[in-house]
Amino acid sequence: MNTQDLQSYHAHVDAMEKAGVDAEYIQGWQGGFLINPIREEQRVNDAYNSGYEDGTAHNMDNYKNFSK
Numbered sequence: 001m002n003t004q005d006l007q008s009y010h011a012h013v014d015a016m017e018k019a020g021v022d023a024e025y026i027q028g029w030q031g032g033f034l035i036n037p038i039r040e041e042q043r044v045n046d047a048y049n050s051g052y053e054d055g056t057a058h059n060m061d062n063y064k065n066f067s068k
Contacts, residue, residue, distance in 0.1 A: 001034075008058070009033055016063050024048045025066035029055035 001009070012033075016026050028048035031038065032055025039048065047066050054062050 012060055015060070019064065020068045021063050022047045022066040022068060025051035025063065028052035029063070032056035033058060 009030075013026065013030065016029065024045055024047035028044075028051025030036075030051075032052040035056070038044065038052055050062060050066065054060070
């Protein structure tokens with residue numbers, strides 16, 4: 001991961017945490033952004049799956065849908 005990606009990652013995670021986004025969505029987004037394998041089937045939920053898809057695409061457009 002280059003410096004720009006690392007800065008982007010931290011800025012996005014910080015923004016989501018400050019917005020009170022569901023922790024499952026954030027964990028999914030982080031896993032997708034870092035290209036980690038998806039969780040096993042019994043440990044995923046809608047928030048995690050959405051976060052994973054958005055993280056894989058480096059997309060920050062949908063996280064507010066998961067604010068508490």
